[in-house]
Amino acid sequence: MVHVVSSVKFALKAQEAGVDAVVAEGFEAGGHNGREESTTLTLIPQVAKAIDIPLMAAGGIATGQGMLAAMALGADGVQVGSRFVATHEASSHMSFKQAVVDAGEGATHLTLKELAPVRLLRNKFWQDVQELYTSNPSIEDLKQLLGRARAKKGMFEGDMKEGELEIGQISGLIDDIIPAAQVVENMINEFNTAKQELSKVNF
Structure with a gap:
Protein backbone atom coordinates (compact mmCIF):
# COMPACT_ATOMS: atom_id res chain seq x y z
CA MET A 1 0.00 0.00 0.00
CA VAL A 2 1.26 3.46 -0.94
CA HIS A 3 -0.04 6.71 0.53
CA VAL A 4 0.25 10.25 -0.86
CA VAL A 5 1.37 12.93 1.61
CA SER A 6 2.13 16.63 1.50
CA SER A 7 4.23 17.00 4.65
CA VAL A 8 6.75 15.26 6.88
CA LYS A 9 4.06 14.98 9.57
CA PHE A 10 1.78 12.90 7.36
CA ALA A 11 4.68 10.89 5.92
CA LEU A 12 5.54 9.77 9.45
CA LYS A 13 1.90 8.97 10.21
CA ALA A 14 1.70 6.89 7.04
CA GLN A 15 4.88 5.03 7.96
CA GLU A 16 3.53 4.35 11.45
CA ALA A 17 0.32 3.03 9.90
CA GLY A 18 2.33 0.41 8.01
CA VAL A 19 2.28 1.58 4.40
CA ASP A 20 4.84 0.08 2.04
CA ALA A 21 5.89 3.45 0.62
CA VAL A 22 4.86 7.09 0.48
CA VAL A 23 4.47 9.54 -2.37
CA ALA A 24 5.49 13.02 -1.23
CA GLU A 25 3.64 15.47 -3.44
CA GLY A 26 4.77 19.07 -3.72
CA PHE A 27 2.73 22.24 -4.08
CA GLU A 28 3.29 22.26 -7.86
CA ALA A 29 1.08 19.22 -8.38
CA GLY A 30 -2.24 19.33 -10.16
CA GLY A 31 -5.56 18.40 -8.60
CA HIS A 32 -5.93 18.16 -4.84
CA ASN A 33 -2.97 19.42 -2.91
CA GLY A 34 -1.69 19.95 0.61
CA ARG A 35 -2.41 23.05 2.66
CA GLU A 36 1.25 23.38 3.63
CA GLU A 37 2.28 24.67 0.19
CA SER A 38 5.65 22.91 0.43
CA THR A 39 7.32 22.68 -2.96
CA THR A 40 8.73 19.40 -4.25
CA LEU A 41 12.26 20.82 -4.03
CA THR A 42 11.89 21.40 -0.28
CA LEU A 43 9.50 18.56 0.61
CA ILE A 44 11.41 15.59 -0.81
CA PRO A 45 14.68 15.98 1.16
CA GLN A 46 12.77 16.60 4.40
CA VAL A 47 10.62 13.49 3.98
CA ALA A 48 13.60 11.42 2.84
CA LYS A 49 15.42 12.40 6.02
CA ALA A 50 12.47 11.51 8.24
CA ILE A 51 11.27 8.10 6.99
CA ASP A 52 12.80 4.66 6.53
CA ILE A 53 10.50 3.30 3.80
CA PRO A 54 10.65 3.89 0.02
CA LEU A 55 9.81 7.40 -1.14
CA MET A 56 8.37 8.53 -4.47
CA ALA A 57 8.40 12.18 -5.48
CA ALA A 58 5.46 13.89 -7.16
CA GLY A 59 4.55 17.40 -8.19
CA GLY A 60 6.13 19.22 -11.10
CA ILE A 61 7.81 16.16 -12.63
CA ALA A 62 7.29 15.51 -16.34
CA THR A 63 10.82 15.15 -17.71
CA GLY A 64 13.81 12.95 -17.18
CA GLN A 65 15.69 15.93 -15.79
CA GLY A 66 12.96 16.39 -13.19
CA MET A 67 13.13 12.71 -12.30
CA LEU A 68 16.91 12.92 -11.85
CA ALA A 69 16.56 16.01 -9.65
CA ALA A 70 13.97 14.27 -7.45
CA MET A 71 16.20 11.25 -7.00
CA ALA A 72 19.17 13.47 -6.21
CA LEU A 73 17.04 14.94 -3.41
CA GLY A 74 16.44 11.50 -1.92
CA ALA A 75 13.50 10.00 -3.78
CA ASP A 76 13.61 6.35 -4.83
CA GLY A 77 11.34 6.99 -7.80
CA VAL A 78 8.72 9.39 -9.13
CA GLN A 79 4.98 9.58 -9.68
CA VAL A 80 3.97 11.43 -12.84
CA GLY A 81 0.43 12.70 -13.36
CA SER A 82 0.01 15.83 -15.47
CA ARG A 83 2.25 14.67 -18.33
CA PHE A 84 0.06 11.62 -18.93
CA VAL A 85 -3.07 13.78 -19.28
CA ALA A 86 -1.81 14.89 -22.69
CA THR A 87 -1.46 11.38 -24.11
CA HIS A 88 -3.52 9.46 -26.64
CA GLU A 89 -4.56 6.87 -24.06
CA ALA A 90 -5.75 9.31 -21.38
CA SER A 91 -9.51 9.24 -20.77
CA ILE A 174 3.88 20.10 -21.96
CA ASP A 175 3.60 21.02 -25.63
CA ASP A 176 2.29 17.94 -27.42
CA ILE A 177 -0.17 15.04 -27.19
CA ILE A 178 1.74 11.80 -27.66
CA PRO A 179 1.39 8.09 -26.80
CA ALA A 180 1.98 7.20 -23.15
CA ALA A 181 4.80 4.86 -24.17
CA GLN A 182 6.53 7.83 -25.80
CA VAL A 183 6.30 9.79 -22.55
CA VAL A 184 8.06 6.98 -20.71
CA GLU A 185 10.70 6.56 -23.40
CA ASN A 186 11.36 10.30 -23.52
CA MET A 187 11.75 10.53 -19.75
CA ILE A 188 14.19 7.61 -19.63
CA ASN A 189 16.27 9.08 -22.45
CA GLU A 190 16.26 12.52 -20.83
CA PHE A 191 17.20 10.99 -17.48
CA ASN A 192 20.18 9.15 -18.95
CA THR A 193 21.32 12.17 -20.96
CA ALA A 194 21.09 14.44 -17.92
CA LYS A 195 23.15 11.97 -15.87
CA GLN A 196 25.82 11.89 -18.55
CA GLU A 197 25.92 15.68 -18.82
CA LEU A 198 26.25 16.07 -15.07
CA SER A 199 29.13 13.60 -14.98
CA LYS A 200 31.11 16.03 -17.16
CA VAL A 201 30.64 18.93 -14.77
CA ASN A 202 33.57 19.80 -12.53
CA PHE A 203 32.12 20.63 -9.13
Missing part, protein backbone atom coordinates in the same frame (compact mmCIF):
# COMPACT_ATOMS: atom_id res chain seq x y z
CA SER A 92 -9.57 13.03 -20.45
CA HIS A 93 -11.51 15.03 -23.06
CA MET A 94 -9.57 16.22 -26.10
CA SER A 95 -10.48 19.84 -25.30
CA PHE A 96 -8.87 19.46 -21.88
CA LYS A 97 -5.78 17.80 -23.37
CA GLN A 98 -5.41 20.71 -25.78
CA ALA A 99 -5.86 23.23 -22.96
CA VAL A 100 -2.99 21.55 -21.12
CA VAL A 101 -0.79 21.79 -24.21
CA ASP A 102 -1.76 25.45 -24.65
CA ALA A 103 -1.13 26.32 -20.99
CA GLY A 104 1.88 28.47 -20.27
CA GLU A 105 3.70 29.67 -17.19
CA GLY A 106 1.29 30.85 -14.51
CA ALA A 107 -1.75 29.21 -16.10
CA THR A 108 -2.70 27.31 -12.92
CA HIS A 109 -3.71 28.43 -9.45
CA LEU A 110 -4.25 26.72 -6.09
CA THR A 111 -7.67 27.57 -4.66
CA LEU A 112 -10.60 26.33 -2.54
CA LYS A 113 -8.32 25.70 0.44
CA GLU A 114 -11.28 25.81 2.82
CA LEU A 115 -12.75 22.70 1.17
CA ALA A 116 -9.84 20.74 -0.30
CA PRO A 117 -6.98 22.68 -1.92
CA VAL A 118 -6.98 22.09 -5.66
CA ARG A 119 -4.76 23.40 -8.48
CA LEU A 120 -6.76 24.45 -11.52
CA LEU A 121 -6.31 25.96 -14.93
CA ARG A 122 -7.73 29.46 -15.02
CA ASN A 123 -11.15 29.50 -16.74
CA LYS A 124 -14.63 30.94 -16.11
CA PHE A 125 -15.25 28.65 -13.12
CA TRP A 126 -11.90 29.64 -11.62
CA GLN A 127 -12.81 33.30 -12.13
CA ASP A 128 -16.19 32.73 -10.46
CA VAL A 129 -14.37 31.30 -7.43
CA GLN A 130 -12.09 34.34 -7.24
CA GLU A 131 -15.05 36.71 -7.46
CA LEU A 132 -16.83 34.82 -4.69
CA TYR A 133 -13.78 35.19 -2.47
CA THR A 134 -14.13 38.97 -2.62
CA SER A 135 -17.33 38.65 -0.53
CA ASN A 136 -15.67 36.63 2.27
CA PRO A 137 -17.72 33.48 1.53
CA SER A 138 -18.64 30.77 3.99
CA ILE A 139 -17.70 27.15 3.40
CA GLU A 140 -21.33 26.54 2.42
CA ASP A 141 -21.11 29.31 -0.19
CA LEU A 142 -18.03 27.66 -1.69
CA LYS A 143 -19.67 24.23 -1.66
CA GLN A 144 -22.72 25.63 -3.42
CA LEU A 145 -20.60 27.18 -6.16
CA LEU A 146 -18.54 24.01 -6.58
CA GLY A 147 -21.60 21.78 -6.81
CA ARG A 148 -21.19 18.15 -7.78
CA ALA A 149 -19.13 16.41 -10.47
CA ARG A 150 -17.59 19.66 -11.70
CA ALA A 151 -14.23 17.96 -12.31
CA LYS A 152 -15.94 15.32 -14.45
CA LYS A 153 -17.73 18.08 -16.37
CA GLY A 154 -14.46 19.79 -17.20
CA MET A 155 -11.77 17.16 -17.57
CA PHE A 156 -13.83 14.30 -18.98
CA GLU A 157 -16.84 15.96 -20.65
CA GLY A 158 -14.93 18.94 -22.07
CA ASP A 159 -16.81 21.88 -20.54
CA MET A 160 -13.93 24.34 -20.61
CA LYS A 161 -15.91 27.19 -19.07
CA GLU A 162 -17.85 25.69 -16.16
CA GLY A 163 -15.72 22.61 -15.51
CA GLU A 164 -12.99 22.11 -12.94
CA LEU A 165 -9.72 21.73 -14.87
CA GLU A 166 -7.14 20.09 -12.58
CA ILE A 167 -3.54 20.13 -13.78
CA GLY A 168 -0.10 20.87 -12.37
CA GLN A 169 2.28 23.77 -12.92
CA ILE A 170 4.38 21.51 -15.14
CA SER A 171 1.71 21.99 -17.83
CA GLY A 172 3.84 24.93 -18.95
CA LEU A 173 6.40 22.39 -20.22
